Amino acid sequence: MKDSGAPYVTADGRQIGKVLMDMRGITLRFGGVEAIKDISFDIREGEIRAMIGPNGAGKSSMLNVISGFYHPQEGEVWFRGEKRPPMKPFQVARLGIARTFQNIALFDGMSVLDNIMTGRLTHMKTGLLAQMVWKGPAEREEVENRAVVERIIDFLEIQAIRKTPVGRLPYGLKKRVELARALAAEPKLLLLDEPMAGMNVEEKEDMSRFILDVNDEFGTTIALIEHDMGVVMDLSDRVVVMDYGRKIGDGTPHEVRNNQEVIDAYLGVAHD
């Protein structure tokens, strides 16, 4: 396990940098229930970091802590070497952390193109007045950002549906549009909550390929939650394993696969 903090190069030649996000002693409670119990882990620049664990392990809660939807009672969140104060989700998004949702949260009434354009909002700086005048800065900005979005549309191979209202798309394509919207923000950290949930084998393969390509081409740091162990093992550089709100394993896929506690959690043993 490479936890010395020094940059290194993976076997397939990708550059892994310093720590980007550092979660320190995070505890999250809902009333009397502890969803996350004192968990620490880090995410390093350029890596694909997976979070796995049985249902109710606290994975999604952890992702919500990172993206500002939940606020932990204890612990610190460090981002790019600075302690992050409690923030609202939109402020976290403006820091350069984009995410997708387990149950897909797209704007159903808007076209694919408009959906992806909303991903660019954090990069668009013109104010209300300039937008109302439209000619000049606002129009220039729209054109520039539109170009970025078109590149992403090409990249994710969704050219054919760009004008379609998202509500009419099949599930697999919706997942892809959601990824496109998150990518449009050119995030420093991309959070994917079960990007392959409910997909068939072919769609899973497509999505895996896109995730690897994104990481490879743009060097985007990715943290993802996934149930499918095979997918996780193929995709990720390091894996955090959670069970009942605790961290029970952390390391390369190979290491966690041979961890007895992880095997117990997945195959099921009596908790005493």
Next chain:
Amino acid sequence: MSAEFLYGVEVIINGLMAGVLYALVALGFVLIFKASGIFNYAQGVMALFAALTLVGIMEGQVPFSHIINATFGTDVHNFGWTVPALLAIALTLVVMIIFAWMVHTFVFKHLVGQEPIILFMATIGLAYFLEGIGDLMWGSDIKTLDIGIPQGGSMWVENLSKHLGGEDFYGFFIDKLDIVATIVAIVLVAGLIVFAQYTKQGRAMRAVADDHQAALSVGISLNFIWVLVWSLAGMVALVAGVMWGAKSGVQFSLSLIALKALPVLMLGGFTSIPGAIVGGLIIGVGEKLFEYMIGPMVGGATENWFAYVLALLFLVFRPQGLFGERIIERV
């Protein structure tokens, strides 16, 4: 063409113009409802308040003069100046934006995530509060609003259409004020649609209307959008208040125009901007035409209830309205 038929056409034209005004009021409801799920009962009072403020500013009235005089024993009522209409409209718009910000910051920001009925109750409270404030600020006497919009029947239209009919037809009677109101409303609605479709804030507004969580995740501040939609609703209220006020004087019954918007919303659906427009036009034309054709048979005054009966029929047979999102229950 027979005079009968031509008078029918005139009724339809007048109905369309009334409909545009209904649509304008309904639009204020739709804007806020779409973005925040709040059914804003205070929309009519906002129109009243905007009209009162406009008249007050134009006439150089001292706001809260009653309180000031009672407290300090002074006798001030007027600053002694008058403000040109355009400047006064701009100032009123500023007042409405400040009002939007205050409504959000002091009330609805603290009610996020509450049941719709609670939000609705809050807007009822807001309506009475605003009515009281309007009274305190500008007094309760009926005011005339004259911002220079021409009034009275348009001779031009009358002369132009005179030759259409025979001896007993004298041309269409169309109020100039209605023509102006229609043009202004069309420009405003077109402007709002362009704003929502093509600008960055408009896109963010539509995003918030669609899905709050997703909007947050792309970095949209819900607070900003909510202040924005309340401001836009305030602007719509101002235009509606000016048009209705110019037509029938600025008085407290002006706030009742909100009730006229309800059937429009039943028809058009609470979430659809085109729905508000088409709904308004249907109600406008429907009630005028009904009064013209059926009214004499039942003793007239059908305009008072026609819209509500139509809305009732829609509630029974098409509860989501003409354009509202379909209600599908998955089992």
